Structures are given as C-alpha cells and as structure tokens.
Amino acid sequence: MNINTVKLAYFSPTKTTETILHDIAKGIGPETLDVIDITRSDARQQPLKVAEDELLIVGVPVYMGRVPALVGEWLNALEASNTPAVCVVVYGNREFDDALIELKEWITGQGCVPIAGAAYIGEHSFSDSGLPTAQGRPDQDDRTHAEAFGQAIVKKMHSVSAISQFAPIEVPGNHPYKGKTTLWDVNFIAVSEECGQCGICADVCPVEAIAPEDSSRIDEVKCITCCACIKSCPQNARSIKPGPVNDAQKRLNTNCKAPKKPEWFL
Template identity: 65%
Template sequence: MKLESVKLACFSPTGTTKAVVQGIAYGINPGTVELIDITTPDARKQPLQTSENELLVIGVPVYMGRVPALLNEWLNVIQAHNTPTVCVVVYGNRVYDDALLELKNTVTECGCIPVACAAYIGEHSFSNSETPTAEGRPDEDDLHHAEAFGQKIREKLQSVSSISQISDVNVPGTYPYGGVTELWTVDFIAVSDECSQCGTCAEVCPVGAADAENSRLIDIEKCITCCACIKSCPQNARSMKPGMVKDASVRLHTLYNQRKEPEFFI
C-alpha cells in the first residue's frame, strides 16, 4: 500500500519521546511529515483526525508502567478510519509494564489499525547530574535503531495492497492493566536566587502548573513530576528538594543503571 503522508503525534515534556518518533519517521522516509506535539495543554484541546491514506506514529512516555492518565481524554477522542498506526512508548530504563498494550488497545478502539509497536528508552524524568538514569538517551544507537525500525515499517506496508491484509501485532502486557495511574502530589521543586523570572518553566510545563508571572509558585495538584521545568531552566535555578522524588531518583540510579535496549514488534 502507498502512504501519502505520516502524522507524528507525541507527548514529550523533556523531548525524549519526540526524538524517538522523529527518528522512526526518518527511517520511514515519507514524502510529507506532520508533527503534532500534544505536550502543552492548548495542543490537547484539538482532537486528532486521520484517514487510511496516512500513517500515524503516536508516542507517549511511560508513567509508572502506564500511559499517562492525563492523556486519556485526548487519546480516546482520536477520529481514525482504518488508519495504519505505529504505537511507541518511551520509558526511563526501569520497565514499561502494560503501557504499550494499553496504548495499542486505546488507539484500536478509536479506529486505528496497529501495524507496528515499540518501546524505547529515554533519560528518566528524575535523572540529574548527581543520580543519572539513562542519561543522554535516546542516544545515537537508539536513533539508529529507530531509523531501522522505520525502514521495517515502510517495507511491511509496501508488501501489502491494503490495510485489511495487516495481521494483528502482539505486544507484552496484561489486561486488566497493572501499575499506578495516580501520580504523587508533592512539593519537590526548589527555586534558587538564580531565577530570573524568564518564564521558560511556564512555557514548557505540560499541565500549566508553573506560574507564568512568578516561577516560585507551583500548583502541586496539577504537577505531574515530569521535571521539564528543572531540565529546561536556562539559569539552572530549579532543582529537587530533599524528599520522596529525590529519594526515588537515588533508587532509580542504584537499581536501574544497567543499560536496556529498545524493542519492537512488527
């Protein structure tokens, strides 16, 4: 079958998921690529519409072994019509548990036809210079893998004349899904005197938890502990306070320091 275009849809507070789906698109090498970044709240107000004449590559990070709960509303109203779809999850070198199966099942119910699925590794949200976990990933090897995966997707689609000839893709996971979807409500971000009130933290926050006029104000009820504001601060004025998030970063660094590799299912 011939692809007219590729749509990339991703939620990527720290850029890791975005880098992976773009690497996959590079391997697919279509004529037209449209990036739909749903990281900001305003971007998630617009429902996604796709058709069977385009390929959808959708990527999300793994939160505690699951698809982030805040994406459920946007994912569940995707308007697809037998759209060939690639499901991608990106996790911080721990486990991806049922997240890939959850994403695959969710988009299938919206009219997507999964043709390939994959799990990639990205630097963990809690990773920092003192306790790094999967630092710098996706790295060059990961992106080469993503490109090769994209080439396999293209070859698979070119080998059939219609989407009806695509067989189901089996991925790891169990249903009912395990894991915890409720995120921590915790005051964990310290802001130093180096803060210049530039507003970058508010711009990158995917849930509007950082105040645009006073960066020291953080709505901990909204915060999803993605650490985008910490990693994006141009003055390095934001860091983790002592407490449960910092303790978790130490555990991750200690227990999950052995490199894991991407997996794909096609």
C-alpha cells in the same frame, strides 16, 4: 500498500519521545509529514482526525508503567477509520510495563489498526548529573535503531496491498493493566536564588502548573512530575529537593544502571 502522509502525534515534555518519533519518520521518508505535538495543553484541546490512507505514529512517555492519563483524555477524541498506526512508548530505563499494550488497545478502540509497536529508552525525568538514570538516552544507537524501525515499517507496508491483510501485532503487557494512572501531589521542586524569573519553566510546563509571574509558585495538584521545568532552566535554578521524588531518584540511580535496549514489535 503505499502511504504518502505520516502524522506524528506525541507528548514529550523533555523531548525524548519527540526525538525518537522524528527518527522513525526519517526512516520512513514520507512525502508529507504532519507533526502534532500535544505537549502543550492548548494543543490537547484540538481533536485529531486521520484517514485510511495516512499512517499515524503515536508516541508517549511511560508514567508509572502506564500511558499518562492526560494523553488518554486526548486519545478519547481521536477519530480514525481503518488507519494504520504505530505505537511507541519511551521509558526511563526501568520497565515499560503495560504502557505499550495500553496504547495499542486505546488507539484500536478509536478506529486505528496497529501494524507495529516499539519501546525506547529516554533519560528518566528524575535523572540529573548527581543521580543520573539513562543519562543521554536516546543516544546515537537508539536513534539509529529508530530509523531502522521506520525502514522496517515501510517494508511491512509494502508487503500487502490492503490494510485488512495485516495480522494483529502482539506486544507485551498484562490484563488488567498494572501500574498507576494517578500521580503524586507533592511539593518536590526547590527554586534557588539563581532564578531570574525568565518564565521558561512556566512556558514549557505541559499542564500550566507554574505561575508565569512567580516561578516558585507551583500547583502541586496540576504538576505531573515530568521535570521539564528543571531540565529547561537556563540558570540551573530548579532541582529536586529531599522527599519522595528524591527517594525515587536514588532508587532509580541504584537499581536501573544496566542500560536497557530498544525493542520493536512487527
């Protein structure tokens, strides 16, 4: 079975999921690569339709052990018809819990046929130089693993002549799903006097929670604690202040030091 077109669809506020998916695509080496970056809110307003002769690779970060709720809303509009698909989750060196099985079952319900799944490690969104967790991940070993995963996908697809010949893939997870889909509504970002109101933080926010005219104004209900604004600030003017997010940051730094390894499921 040959696939000439690969579609990458990902939500990636801090670019870790984006990096992994592009490395997987590099291993596949398709004739045509279409990229659907649903990190921006306007992009999530556009439904995706994929065909049987295309390969869809969906990548999401793990939030509270689950698929981010706003990604689920976009997935509900996905239209597929026996489309081969690959599910990828990226987590911050704690656990990926039920996110992978949830993603697999979500896209199956939209008409996809999952042929592979994988879990990779990315630097945790709460990580910083003072309290790092999985700092620098995905590293070169992760990226090499992702490229090899792409090559393994090609080999698997070439082993059959029709999508109906694929056996269902098994991935770890629980029924019912554990973890939470509701995030904290918390004022956790400190903005220092170094802020020059450049607007980059507002531009990278995937949920438009930052006022473009005043970056210190943050809508706590909209905010999904992705920390993209903190990591993208050119002046390092944004940081996590004392409170529940900082407490979680400390726990992660203490309890999640041992590097996890990526896994794939074929």
